[in-house]
Amino acid sequence: MTSLDATLQLALAANVSLGAQLDVLGLGWEIIGPSPLPGWVIILSVKHPPGEERNVDAVIRLLDSTGAVVVPDPPTGTPVEIAVQLQVHEPRRSPEGLPAGSVAMIQITAGLSLEPGIYTWRAEIPGMDQPVDRQFYVRAKPDEFPLRPDISIEPVS
16 A cells, blocks of 8 residues: 555635635634634645545544543533545546645534643544644633734745
């Protein structure tokens, strides 16, 4: 079995356009909150070597700082766990040798309450040696770790 390559990203919003392109707003955030949290999107992208076409089953879990699966507040007894199936296929029009893949977007509904601290979304995918993680931090108060207005980004010429 050949290995897969996967990435897990967080964004404020996303959709797939007609050309199968991913349109994303607020990609790559790492700090959110305080609770209750706004909605956001988890983006799971899976690629495999050319010539290998198959379904990919993934399980994405929300872990707390101890590595335990989060149970939402108020507790329902159900951990935050999402099963995803992707059909990874060769692109119809692409150069030979280009990796094939697929993207899943999972909408997280507004209102999730998490205690302040570091959390991890973990995607476990059969065929991969290691899970794919994406960490984020939930603020205790709105002004905790604010954006720094003194930092400017200059264009590279």
